[in-house]
């Protein structure tokens with residue numbers, strides 16, 4: 401149930417890409433899930449509302465994981481010795497094949513949903529597997545968790561083991577349609593079309609997905625790994641580039657998310673920008689799978705829509721704090737190894753990507769500001785032995801680098817404490 405209430409504490413929010421705004425000992429008013437304002441003194445009209453006092457704790461906006469694979473949570477932190485294609489064939493596809501077994505799916509998805517609920521993500525865009533029944537089960541669990549999520553039953557009809565391969569384009573579309581019908585009742589968990597990536601989907605399947613999408617959002621992978629890109633060239637010789645394989649099927653736009661974009665060409669970047677498509681930057685995964693370093697500084701400075709993802713299990717860590725600090729670290733390597741003029745991300749910029757950058761995919765999400773949906777994390781750093789008196793923003797940076805999700809004391813999604 402959504403209630404109207406007041407939260408008291410120290411608030412930190414992104415104000416712009418390059419600035420944070422802090423409010424020490426302020427009152428935030430939440431009405432019907434939306435922030436009515438942040439005040440030094442509580443205005444008379446709100447004096448009858450319940451006040452939850454978080455004392456010296458730090459309250460930030462919730463974060464949105466723009467790219468994560470639910471079925472891969474079970475093997476997170478394992479199999480980090482291979483690059484993308486071998487990693488998919490050796491570890492990922494065998495693991496995802498297990499979700500045909502609902503008993504296994506229930507056990508594994510229970511563990512995933514619990515972890516996501518306890519994590520720093522308040523919202524997430526999630527890949528499931530090709531299986532309708534297990535995907536329904538995952539969505540049912542997520543719906544009950546109170547998190548706001550988009551989940552995709554994966555489409556794949558080539559270059560994968562029989563246990564995951566849909567018979568042909570038409571049967572993949574039929575499966576997708578019956579999945580969409582089955583999950584229409586969920587409030588917090590909505591569907592997102594999920595062609596895995598071009599190597600897994602024939603041209604006709606891609607085309608048909610574009611035809612049935614209507615207003616549905618879309619998520620997939622793009623230009624993650626050099627061998628993958630060469631493979632796409634040989635699979636789709638008539639396509640102008642990798643992004644074009646999606647563009648031709650009408651799958652780009654401001655409701656579409658492309659994970660990685662490590663090696664996009666200037667033409668592909670222009671296409672992503674023109675269509676306002678989203679990039680999900682997944683730094684830890686790019687490191688673990690030796691994929692490469694994405695030009696995030698360029699994307700940010702050129703106003704592309706970009707946010708952060710954990711990409712479990714390419715990434716081993718479900719914490720968005722880790723995604724923030726890994727994005728900073730990778731941008732430093734980019735500056736040192738690729739382009740010395742590409743200034744590394746600051747903490748403020750990377751925090752922006754995890755909150756506003758990713759959150760904007762869901763609308764007015766990612767800031768603590770009047771009119772924004774109240775998604776928030778209450779952070780407790782009282783067990784950190786801060787020897788020097790720290791500013792609120794310094795405390796946040798230290799939490800991100802050091803405590804990560806262990807700092808979470810309470811979590812609000814859509815104006816509800818979960």
Ligand code: GUN
Nearest residue numbers: 469596597621685711714
């Ligand atoms: N490309 C296609 N499938 C996957 C996947 O599961 N993980 C990652 N990181 N890249 C992919």
Ligand code: FE
Nearest residue numbers: 467469659711
């Ligand atoms: Fe991925």
